[in-house]
Amino acid sequence: MRRDIDQLMADRNLDVILVRGKVLGNPPLFYMLNGVHLTQAVVIKKRGEAPTVIAGPMDRASAAKSGYTVVLTTRYRYGGLLQQHNGDPLAASVAYYRRIFEDLGVSGRLGCYGYLDQGYAYAFLTALDAATPDIEIVGEIEADLIRVARATKDADEVARIREVGQHTVAVVKQTVAFLQSHEVGDNEILRKAGGDHLTVGDVHARIARLVAYEGLEDPEGFIFSTGRDAGIPHSRGQLNAPIRLGESIVFDIFPREVGGGYFFDLTRTFCLGYAPEPVARLHRDVVDCLIALEADVRAGEMARYYQRMTCDFLSDRGHPTVAEDPATQRGYVHGIAHGVGLDVHEVPRFQDDPSNGTRLLPGHLFAIEPGLYYPDEGMGCRVEDVLWIAEDSTVHNLTDMPYDLVVPMGAGLL
Numbered sequence: 428m429r430r431d432i433d434q435l436m437a438d439r440n441l442d443v444i445l446v447r448g449k450v451l452g453n454p455p456l457f458y459m460l461n462g463v464h465l466t467q468a469v470v471i472k473k474r475g476e477a478p479t480v481i482a483g484p485m486d487r488a489s490a491a492k493s494g495y496t497v498v499l500t501t502r503y504r505y506g507g508l509l510q511q512h513n514g515d516p517l518a519a520s521v522a523y524y525r526r527i528f529e530d531l532g533v534s535g536r537l538g539c540y541g542y543l544d545q546g547y548a549y550a551f552l553t554a555l556d557a558a559t560p561d562i563e564i565v566g567e568i569e570a571d572l573i574r575v576a577r578a579t580k581d582a583d584e585v586a587r588i589r590e591v592g593q594h595t596v597a598v599v600k601q602t603v604a605f606l607q608s609h610e611v612g613d614n615e616i617l618r619k620a621g622g623d624h625l626t627v628g629d630v631h632a633r634i635a636r637l638v639a640y641e642g643l644e645d646p647e648g649f650i651f652s653t654g655r656d657a658g659i660p661h662s663r664g665q666l667n668a669p670i671r672l673g674e675s676i677v678f679d680i681f682p683r684e685v686g687g688g689y690f691f692d693l694t695r696t697f698c699l700g701y702a703p704e705p706v707a708r709l710h711r712d713v714v715d716c717l718i719a720l721e722a723d724v725r726a727g728e729m730a731r732y733y734q735r736m737t738c739d740f741l742s743d744r745g746h747p748t749v750a751e752d753p754a755t756q757r758g759y760v761h762g763i764a765h766g767v768g769l770d771v772h773e774v775p776r777f778q779d780d781p782s783n784g785t786r787l788l789p790g791h792l793f794a795i796e797p798g799l800y801y802p803d804e805g806m807g808c809r810v811e812d813v814l815w816i817a818e819d820s821t822v823h824n825l826t827d828m829p830y831d832l833v834v835p836m837g838a839g840l841l
Contacts (some may be wrong), residue, residue: 442535454769472635579790591691594641615672628666643682650679658802694811709808728818734779
């Protein structure tokens with residue numbers, strides 16, 4: 428959580444952190460700005476002090492909404508520095524940041540965060556480090572300070588994610604109602620009013636409109652796949668495939684707030700009209716596994732335990748798993764869970780490997796998603812909920828959506 432940043436800085440022996448770049452598509456900076464929408468910005472925070480935001484004059488009103496001290500970029504006169512350094516942007520940028528550091532009294536160990544082009548970041552930070560002998564620039568990999576802070580969510584963040592979840596459920600329910608509104612033609616294929624087959628592409632187009640109607644955006648896309656494609660976990664579906672009764676449909680949707688905010692992640696598996704017994708068996712095994720996992724989620728447990736538990740559970744039901752064969756493409760083929768927040772996949776990590784020492788903590792919010800995949804048999808199944816461990820260690824399911832497999836045709840909304 429944001430309240431942990433000073434302690435995380437102390438743990439890493441950091442005196443200052445610098446977070447910069449364009450705001451859109453830059454979760455570390457979006458996080459530090461409390462979700463304020465700016466074009467680009469620099470955030471500087473000394474340990475034990477409130478952050479300072481450096482923003483352009485056109486963004487000054489929005490920057491003030493962050494609640495932090497705002498300094499305008501015009502104070503440091505980058506244009507004049509560019510002229511002084513004969514148009515050399517690297518030299519001018521280094522001089523620009525030296526002015527900022529002198530003005531704000533920045534010294535000591537400086538952690539740098541935010542998304543920048545790799546080549547630019549390397550050239551700039553190398554030159555800046557050489558030009559500031561009283562500052563030691565520090566980089567982190569994987570479990571960096573901002574990622575660790577973001578992994579535990581406060582009540583305001585959870586409320587925002589819960590609201591995205593409510594709109595996401597509405598998209599799924601309206602998609603089901605759209606499917607139910609169609610007649611069934613020859614070969615159990617749904618048909619449109621003009622008699623043409625309803626296709627996966629038609630449903631994709633409808634989902635895209637529903638996402639926008641619910642006030643969300645969809646930067647990562649979604650999965651709506653049928654039959655054999657449902658047996659390949661990340662297949663988005665063949666757009667020209669017809670929608671027919673009895674086929675497994677995997678619908679995995681992960682929209683976010685408009686403007687780069689918080690994501691949700693929800694998967695359900697459906698069959699229209701009826702479910703063949705092999706698909707029904709997959710669905711029973713997956714839902715039973717999910718229910719068992721959710722009943723066992725608790726603060727303090729090793730996150731990797733749940734991947735092992737999933738493999739054991741599904742292996743006992745007779746399915747191949749990655750525990751027995753990491754290269755398997757049948758049965759259970761992926762990881763069980765991932766954090767959800769400003770990225771659709773973020774910490775905590777649940778991989779079952781010796782390097783993963785993550786324990787579940789109050790504040791952790793994550794999607795848990797067992798699945799079974801049999802592409803050669805033309806079927807697949809995945810079911811996914813989002814869970815949050817509250818400060819009192821109680822576990823809350825933020826996904827208000829039933830697990831029903833069979834969608835009755837012509838019955839209206841679920």
